[in-house]
Structure formats: structure tokens, C-alpha cells
Amino acid sequence: MSEAAMSPVGANPFTVRTALMLVLFGCVVFVALLWMIGNGLADGDANNGGAHAEGRGLNGFAALADLVERRGATVRRSRSKAAFDGPGLLVLTPAVHAKARDIEEAIGRHRHLGPTLLVLPKWLAFPVPAQVAAAGKAKPGWVMVAGGQSPEWADELASLGSLDVRIEQRSADDRGWRWNGLGRSGRLPAKAPEQSLSSGAIAALVRDARGQTLAGYLDDGSAPPRLSGRACEAEAPAYPLLVVAEPDLLDNYALADRDRALLALELIARARDGGDEPVTFDLTLAGLERKANLLTLAFTPPFLAATLCLLLAAATTGWRAFLRFGPPLAPSRSIAFGKRALVSNAAALIVRSRRLHLLGGPYAEAARQRLARAFALPRTGDAAAEAAALDRAARAAGRGDHAFSQAAARLGQARSERELVKAAADLHALERTLTR
Incomplete structure (x- = not known):
């Protein structure tokens, strides 16, 4: 081997720039991994066919969240109960199997901070069979429905009392139940059961042709004039609480119709009372709550100070690693001259x-x-x-x-x-x- 091809004794095979780029790349990838874990990006797709703001099946509310966002509102999709303590409109879409005490907790924590919109579930939905999805006949998140079922917790909410929710099915040739309210009217989806409530505590905003309440608000003096139609004589004790018994007024199935889409926007606008605060769609009551882990706690006070100290120490150690502590040691020859x-x-x-x-x-x-x-x-x-x-x-x-x-x-x-x-x-x- 020629002397030109031989590297000098003690020479570093990597330049400082190359080593620095490798270290920086590793740090960036590591920080990205921590960010993904902390933000739940490793939890999987939330589009699981459920009736929530990430669901893209006919029973989901992804279209409503997207429509409200396109109308200029700030929309948040929360997988943490911390959203109960935030400002703005809180949209609750609990699952059929949700617990009444969890719903009560959400309502109780938020009513003094902003309006609340509670949407009752109705559809019994199942994922599309794998062979149908593989054939390209269904998109991710699509579901198959097998009738309706009223939630048992609807009569167990202390803040609302018994809502007396019921589901009625019409004949197969039905064109859909008619509804009217908030200056609008239209039909529910054809061949779909109708869910309504009968409670003296709920003032109706939208009714069906028989006068049953499809959507309303808790008549406890908290509703603003734009919602109740009455002059407000004194300061309300809390923000309004709206209840939508018929989810086909707001879900993806509903927004396929222009009249129902306009009604959904009107309900959101009246619940916000003309404000510009954010609209938060809760996902925790639909079974998608993200539990706090050690990583998220590390960036939450009071642990944030210790985390910053550790990061500073790591940065200092990394910097010192690129500084020599003396001349490089050249290895001695095995056979001297x-x-x-x-x-x-x-x-x-x-x-x-x-x-x-x-x-x-x-x-x-x-x-x-x-x-x-x-x-x-x-x-x-x-x-x-x-x-x-x-x-x-x-x-x-x-x-x-x-x-x-x-x-x-x-x-x-x-x-x-x-x-x-x-x-x-x-x-x-x-x-x-x-x-x-």
C-alpha cells in the first residue's frame, strides 16, 4: 500500500462536521419521537367508526367539525379531560356505553366557563367487513348500521333529570321525518329511526311534525336571549347547556343535506351567542381519552424545570464531547526503529x-x-x-x-x-x- 493511501497515525476517520451532523440528526429524530409520543401520534388512527369528531362514518361528526372550521371558527379535537376547563363551546358526543358520572363531570366543570352542547348517540354501528374495504367499496372509517338504541345514561344525569328519550321507526317507504325550528325546516334521512326526548326541563329549539323535541336547551335561566328568545333580566348563573336528541341533525349523515347543514351551523352559532371563542369537540367520552404518561408529565410544571435542567446538562455534555482534552495520543509502534x-x-x-x-x-x-x-x-x-x-x-x-x-x-x-x-x-x- 502506498504512503499516499495511508492515513496519518492518530487521524480521526470522521471530520468534526460529519460527526456534528450525525449527532444533530440523531437529536432531531429523538426529539421528533418524543413529540410523537407526547402528542399521541403513536396511538393509532382515531377514525375508528365511532360517533365523534374524528369519525368519518355516517354516525361521526368529522364533517361538522370541518364545516365549523371552514366557517372561520377555531376548532379543537381534544383527547384530554383538561378541555373541560377551557373556554369556548364544548361539544360532547358520548358513546352509548359512556358512564353518566363522566358526562356529569364534563358538564359540571365546563358550565361556568362556556356553553355546552350534548349530542345523544343513536346508531348501532359496526365496522365495514374487511373484504368490502379491500374491494375498494368503502373508505376508512365507514360503518354499517343495525338500527338504533337510546343510551341508558340519558335518564341518569342529575343536571338534566330524566330526558325520557325514545326511538321510533317508520315504514320502509318513508321519506324521512320532518323537522322545523330556528326558522328552518326539512327532513331527516330517509328510512332512519327518529330519536326524540320529552322533558319539561328542556325547552325545544327543533321539533318534529308531532311536536316532539329533537333539540333544545336546559331552561334554567342560563340561555342568552338569542337562544331563548326572551330578554335577559339578570346575569345568568352559568352558560347555556344544549341537548340534541336526534344526532342526524348534526352528524355526517345529516350534513349530506343542505337544510340540515344550515341548521347545524345555526345551532352552533346560537350556542356560541355570537362569540369568537374556540369550539372544542371532546373525544374522551367516546373512548379516545389519552392518559397522561411520564413524557407529558416531564413537560408539565413543576417537572418542567427539572426537564430543562437535564436538557441543558445534556447539551453541555454534547458540546464538551467535541472539545479535545489535549493532543491526540498516537499509538506506539509494535516494533521500534x-x-x-x-x-x-x-x-x-x-x-x-x-x-x-x-x-x-x-x-x-x-x-x-x-x-x-x-x-x-x-x-x-x-x-x-x-x-x-x-x-x-x-x-x-x-x-x-x-x-x-x-x-x-x-x-x-x-x-x-x-x-x-x-x-x-x-x-x-x-x-x-x-x-x-
């Missing part, structure tokens, strides 16, 4: 063989030869004469008598690694003193 490799390999061999005590004599002999060359002593080969001459040089340098001979003897007699290193250091110091 030249003399260094020879010395390292020889030392490793001696250590493995456990023959350190054999180094003292050769090291002392090498030191004697170096000093002999440094002092230009005659090359007679007489080690004793050279040692005596070096002892005289050491005495002249103030190192005492026989300094060299004694240091060389200690080095030759050393056996342990500690003794060997100390004796070699003493001899090396003497050598530096004599050659200085």
Missing part, C-alpha cells in the same frame, strides 16, 4: 529469561572501556591497571579512594532488579563526573 528496536527486544528477552543478574558485569566492563577511551589510557588490555587509573582520577575529582573499583564491584555483585538499577545509576553518575 533501528537501535531502539534492538535494545527493546534484547531487554524484553532478558526480562523473560530472568537473567538480570548477568547484566552487571558487562555493564561495568563497558563503562570501564568508555572511560579508558575518554582518558586516552594505553591499550594494554590490563583491566586492573585501567581500574587503578580510573580510581586515581575519581580521587582527584573528590569522589574518594577506589570509587570506580567499588562501584563496578557493587554492580557485578547485584542480583535483584532494584540493586542492579541502583548500582548502575551510581556508576553512570561517576562516569558523568569523570568525563565532565
Whole structure:
């Protein structure tokens, strides 16, 4: 491999920009995942064939929510009971199996904050068979109906009393029940049962041809003049509560007809009393409540402060990860160059063989030869004469008598690694003193 193709030792395979982009991408994806979980986007499609503002079957109210929104109102579809404590019109579409105490809670919490519109369920609906949907004959959320059923909780609401709700079915060739009210009139969907109520506490707004109440309001003095038609002599104790017994005045089945669509808009407008506050469609009473989880609690006071501190600490840690704590460490070569490799390999061999005590004599002999060359002593080969001459040089340098001979003897007699290193250091110091 050529040197040009080799990366320098210790080089980072990723540039700082590439690493930063990868980290930022991971952070964005992670935050998006948290946002999806916190907002319930992982809960699945709410268009499940139910009678609520996300339902697109004939019994749903998605068309009403869309129509009101297109008319300029702010529309919210809430899956949390916190919407009960918000301003504006609250539209309740409880399921047949809803509990009366849950409906009472919604009405009680909201009546002092804004008007409430309660729509009673009627249809017994079932999802379209899978083979029909697979054949392209039905869209997502479409349902099949099997008649009607009045909710049992309609007579268990303490704030309304017994509504005395009933369902009547006409013959198969019927063109639909007629209705009139709020200055309008029309027909209910053909071949559909009619649901009405008979309660003295409910003042009628829309009636059928027989005078039965299809939609009305609680006549407790809370209705504004635009709704009740009477002058308001004193401040109302609460906001109005409207009750629609016949859902085919407001649901997707209803809005297929222009007259019923205009009636639905008129009911919404009179309930809002000309205000511009939002219209909230509740989904919790239809079985689509989103429970609070640890993620949503983390972004809710008082836990929000701790979450922000953790995010700040994580950001600081991530920033510090891109800053070096010193120069990069280059890995050492497994085999060193030249003399260094020879010395390292020889030392490793001696250590493995456990023959350190054999180094003292050769090291002392090498030191004697170096000093002999440094002092230009005659090359007679007489080690004793050279040692005596070096002892005289050491005495002249103030190192005492026989300094060299004694240091060389200690080095030759050393056996342990500690003794060997100390004796070699003493001899090396003497050598530096004599050659200085």
C-alpha cells in the first residue's frame, strides 16, 4: 500500500462536521419521537367508526367539525379531560356505553366557563367487513348500521333529570321525518329511526311534525336571549347547556343535506351567542381519552424545570464531547526503529529469561572501556591497571579512594532488579563526573 493511501497515525476517520451532523440528526429524530409520543401520534388512527369528531362514518361528526372550521371558527379535537376547563363551546358526543358520572363531570366543570352542547348517540354501528374495504367499496372509517338504541345514561344525569328519550321507526317507504325550528325546516334521512326526548326541563329549539323535541336547551335561566328568545333580566348563573336528541341533525349523515347543514351551523352559532371563542369537540367520552404518561408529565410544571435542567446538562455534555482534552495520543509502534528496536527486544528477552543478574558485569566492563577511551589510557588490555587509573582520577575529582573499583564491584555483585538499577545509576553518575 502506498504512503499516499495511508492515513496519518492518530487521524480521526470522521471530520468534526460529519460527526456534528450525525449527532444533530440523531437529536432531531429523538426529539421528533418524543413529540410523537407526547402528542399521541403513536396511538393509532382515531377514525375508528365511532360517533365523534374524528369519525368519518355516517354516525361521526368529522364533517361538522370541518364545516365549523371552514366557517372561520377555531376548532379543537381534544383527547384530554383538561378541555373541560377551557373556554369556548364544548361539544360532547358520548358513546352509548359512556358512564353518566363522566358526562356529569364534563358538564359540571365546563358550565361556568362556556356553553355546552350534548349530542345523544343513536346508531348501532359496526365496522365495514374487511373484504368490502379491500374491494375498494368503502373508505376508512365507514360503518354499517343495525338500527338504533337510546343510551341508558340519558335518564341518569342529575343536571338534566330524566330526558325520557325514545326511538321510533317508520315504514320502509318513508321519506324521512320532518323537522322545523330556528326558522328552518326539512327532513331527516330517509328510512332512519327518529330519536326524540320529552322533558319539561328542556325547552325545544327543533321539533318534529308531532311536536316532539329533537333539540333544545336546559331552561334554567342560563340561555342568552338569542337562544331563548326572551330578554335577559339578570346575569345568568352559568352558560347555556344544549341537548340534541336526534344526532342526524348534526352528524355526517345529516350534513349530506343542505337544510340540515344550515341548521347545524345555526345551532352552533346560537350556542356560541355570537362569540369568537374556540369550539372544542371532546373525544374522551367516546373512548379516545389519552392518559397522561411520564413524557407529558416531564413537560408539565413543576417537572418542567427539572426537564430543562437535564436538557441543558445534556447539551453541555454534547458540546464538551467535541472539545479535545489535549493532543491526540498516537499509538506506539509494535516494533521500534533501528537501535531502539534492538535494545527493546534484547531487554524484553532478558526480562523473560530472568537473567538480570548477568547484566552487571558487562555493564561495568563497558563503562570501564568508555572511560579508558575518554582518558586516552594505553591499550594494554590490563583491566586492573585501567581500574587503578580510573580510581586515581575519581580521587582527584573528590569522589574518594577506589570509587570506580567499588562501584563496578557493587554492580557485578547485584542480583535483584532494584540493586542492579541502583548500582548502575551510581556508576553512570561517576562516569558523568569523570568525563565532565
